[in-house]
Amino acid sequence: MGVMLAARLLGLLLLLGLRLQAAGIAEPPLPTVVLAILARNAEHSLPHYLGALERLDYPRARVALWCATDHNMDNTTEMLQEWLAAVGSDYAAVFWRPEGESRSYPSEEGPKHWTKERHQFLMELKQEALTFARNWGADYVLFADTDNILTNNQTLRLLVEKGLPVVAPMLDSQTYYSNFWCGITPQGYYRRTAEYFPTKNRQRRGCFRVPMVHSTFLLSLRAEGTSQLAFHPPHPNYTWPFDDIIVFAYACQAAGVSVHVCNEQRYGYMNVGVKSHQTLEDEKVNFIHLILEALVDGPPMQASAHVSRPPKRPSKMGFDEVFVISLARRPNRRERMLSSLWEMEISGRVVDAVDGRMLNSSILRSLGVDLLPGYEDPYSGRTLTKGEVGCFLSHYSIWEEVVARGLARVLVFEDDVRFQSNFRGRLKQLMEEVEAQKLPWDLIYLGRKQVNPEEEVAVEGLPGLVVAGYSYWTLAYTLSLAGARKLLASQPLHRMLPVDEFLPIMFDQHPNEQYKAHFWPRDLQAFSAQPLLAAPTHYAGDAEWLSDTETSSPWDDDSGRLISWTGSQKTLRGPVLDLAGSSGHSLHPQPRDEL
Ligand SMILES: *[C@@H]1O[C@H](CO)[C@@H](O)[C@H](O)[C@H]1NC(C)=O
Ligand SMILES: *[C@@H]1O[C@H](CO)[C@@H](O)[C@H](O)[C@H]1NC(C)=O
Ligand SMILES: *[C@@H]1O[C@H](CO)[C@@H](O)[C@H](O)[C@H]1NC(C)=O
Numbered sequence: 296m297g298v299m300l301a302a303r304l305l306g307l308l309l310l311l312g313l314r315l316q317a318a319g320i321a322e323p324p325l326p327t328v329v330l331a332i333l334a335r336n337a338e339h340s341l342p343h344y345l346g347a348l349e350r351l352d353y354p355r356a357r358v359a360l361w362c363a364t365d366h367n368m369d370n371t372t373e374m375l376q377e378w379l380a381a382v383g384s385d386y387a388a389v390f391w392r393p394e395g396e397s398r399s400y401p402s403e404e405g406p407k408h409w410t411k412e413r414h415q416f417l418m419e420l421k422q423e424a425l426t427f428a429r430n431w432g433a434d435y436v437l438f439a440d441t442d443n444i445l446t447n448n449q450t451l452r453l454l455v456e457k458g459l460p461v462v463a464p465m466l467d468s469q470t471y472y473s474n475f476w477c478g479i480t481p482q483g484y485y486r487r488t489a490e491y492f493p494t495k496n497r498q499r500r501g502c503f504r505v506p507m508v509h510s511t512f513l514l515s516l517r518a519e520g521t522s523q524l525a526f527h528p529p530h531p532n533y534t535w536p537f538d539d540i541i542v543f544a545y546a547c548q549a550a551g552v553s554v555h556v557c558n559e560q561r562y563g564y565m566n567v568g569v570k571s572h573q574t575l576e577d578e579k580v581n582f583i584h585l586i587l588e589a590l591v592d593g594p595p596m597q598a599s600a601h602v603s604r605p606p607k608r609p610s611k612m613g614f615d616e617v618f619v620i621s622l623a624r625r626p627n628r629r630e631r632m633l634s635s636l637w638e639m640e641i642s643g644r645v646v647d648a649v650d651g652r653m654l655n656s657s658i659l660r661s662l663g664v665d666l667l668p669g670y671e672d673p674y675s676g677r678t679l680t681k682g683e684v685g686c687f688l689s690h691y692s693i694w695e696e697v698v699a700r701g702l703a704r705v706l707v708f709e710d711d712v713r714f715q716s717n718f719r720g721r722l723k724q725l726m727e728e729v730e731a732q733k734l735p736w737d738l739i740y741l742g743r744k745q746v747n748p749e750e751e752v753a754v755e756g757l758p759g760l761v762v763a764g765y766s767y768w769t770l771a772y773t774l775s776l777a778g779a780r781k782l783l784a785s786q787p788l789h790r791m792l793p794v795d796e797f798l799p800i801m802f803d804q805h806p807n808e809q810y811k812a813h814f815w816p817r818d819l820q821a822f823s824a825q826p827l828l829a830a831p832t833h834y835a836g837d838a839e840w841l842s843d844t845e846t847s848s849p850w851d852d853d854s855g856r857l858i859s860w861t862g863s864q865k866t867l868r869g870p871v872l873d874l875a876g877s878s879g880h881s882l883h884p885q886p887r888d889e890l
């Protein structure tokens with residue numbers, strides 16, 4: 296009886312709570328937050344940075360903006376002011392810190408060089424933001440660097456809910472770098488620990504106590520001990536490196552304030568900073584790569600509609616056509632590819648892929664498609680799938696167009712490409728070098744799986760190229776008119792096998808003598824970019840893996856059933872495609888200045 300009553304009472308209370316919530320009076324207002332924006336030479340990332348801030352699911356009336364820009368060589372100040380003019384009045388308050396006069400620091404080597412004066416000034420600026428937040432009476436202050444894009448619109452809410460004194464959302468990057476350390480030496484330097492990679496890779500998930508966070512973190516101004524924290528001047532006993540992030544870590548340690556990083560969600564991305572001698576252009580290139588990564592891994596970045604961005608000027612990069620083969624029933628992939636190319640200022644043309652599901656035996660007969668006698672998948676022993684026929688026909692139609700229109704050289708993409716850093720710049724350089732060396736080429740793989748791990752033959756005078764050995768995939772390649780002619784002349788429709796087995800036959804690197812005997816001459820001049828410029832978005836076994844060629848019914852089956860060929864999986868991650876190794880970045884996270 297008593298239990299029943301209690302349950303009823305509880306039910307009533309819950310109901311009352313819901314009613315009150317609906318009426319908008321039950322919930323206490325969310326804590327107030329000062330958002331500190333310190334922008335310098337950030338034109339390339341500001342539109343996405345501000346876009347993410349304005350999408351945060353947090354009442355703007357509970358947020359004050361503290362903004363500072365300094366020593367800019369680009370349009371940072373104008374952009375920020377344009378944004379504030381559009382949205383500033385929604386926020387509880389906006390404070391604009393007046394900018395100093397000089398445009399650079401005395402001993403500065405470039406716009407990304409961190410001199411001692413620069414660190415000192417940054418520490419002073421952060422201190423000003425902190426003091427402003429305290430005086431304004433805020434509950435929290437959120438520091439968020441302008442190349443950190445908080446794509447998760449719940450970030451601020453979730454961080455506030457943690458109720459921690461100092462907490463950072465773990466940010467993903469293109470490399471092994473993130474915005475926390477797991478270890479620190481007694482001298483205040485980075486210390487390698489066993490926890491770093493499992494944390495960064497989210498094998499270990501949750502909120503973890505760490506000695507240092509930076510770039511984006513929320514500081515509670517109400518938590519015990521945090522009133523003693525400062526960026527400047529450093530703690531009287533401070534002997535560690537003169538850097539705002541280390542100064543702050545030391546202050547937390549000295550005040551006994553715990554510092555946490557949380558990684559149970561994807562919160563957003565951070566761009567890996569460039570070295571001090573590099574330029575704003577280099578940083579912009581890195582940032583574009585980050586935009587592309589977010590398009591693959593999600594959630595994507597969205598630029599603010601309230602700032603004017605420099606116009607994009609897409610081109611075909613000297614190719615006669617840039618084809619993107621994509622299935623009409625996979626609109627997300629198509630859109631992602633087009634967005635990626637747009638970001639890189641490459642103008643691509645979508646070609647509707649031949650959908651294997653639409654094929655049946657009578658259509659195949661009318662096209663003259665016949666299976667290569669004796670063909671079976673090297674892994675599962677299965678026959679050709681409809682998806683593979685569709686894929687072959689899609690590439691084939693492009694080769695036909697190349698020949699029909701006499702296109703000297705084209706670029707071909709499938710719709711599941713993950714672009715490597717600086718794809719555009721590296722491809723441009725590669726093609727210029729190929730041109731300069733007058734290399735006769737028919738096909739150049741930009742993304743592929745090297746089947747055998749042996750070293751391939753180098754090409755004299757072309758360090759970015761090798762002679763292609765046996766390769767899988769047709770993810771991304773360039774093709775010349777002569778190459779397209781050779782492919783068509785071999786009449787492959789009448790003896791079809793998967794297109795990525797056909798190409799190696801045509802450059803005479805296929806190990807199967809029986810298959811090869813059907814084609815002559817096998818004189819395609821095929822090369823591969825090395826390191827590769829493109830990879831698949833996902834590999835067999837990844838949660839997001841989806842293959843329209845390997846999940847498909849046999850080529851001559853009219854029943855309409857779909858089969859998942861678990862034995863095949865050509866798209867398993869190969870040892871050769873260890874992207875980390877080829878990206879040229881350090882294997883270990885390092886303090887900011889060493890990167
Ligand atoms: C937050 O983002 C999610 C996923 O992108 C979206 O569905 C949702 O509508 C957003 N919420 C707000 C309040 O903007
Ligand atoms: C700089 O910003 C202003 C205001 O946002 C804009 O009108 C102008 O076109 C921008 N200039 C450049 C070079 O992007
Ligand atoms: C600085 O160090 C000295 C000696 O180690 C110690 O006595 C003093 O309390 C420290 N000062 C502060 C502010 O912690």
Ligand SMILES: *[C@@H]1O[C@H](CO)[C@@H](O)[C@H](O)[C@H]1NC(C)=O
Binds near residue numbers: 658853
């Ligand atoms: C194959 O598809 C075509 C076009 O959809 C259809 O007209 C034809 O009847 C189909 N043939 C078989 C054998 O299913």
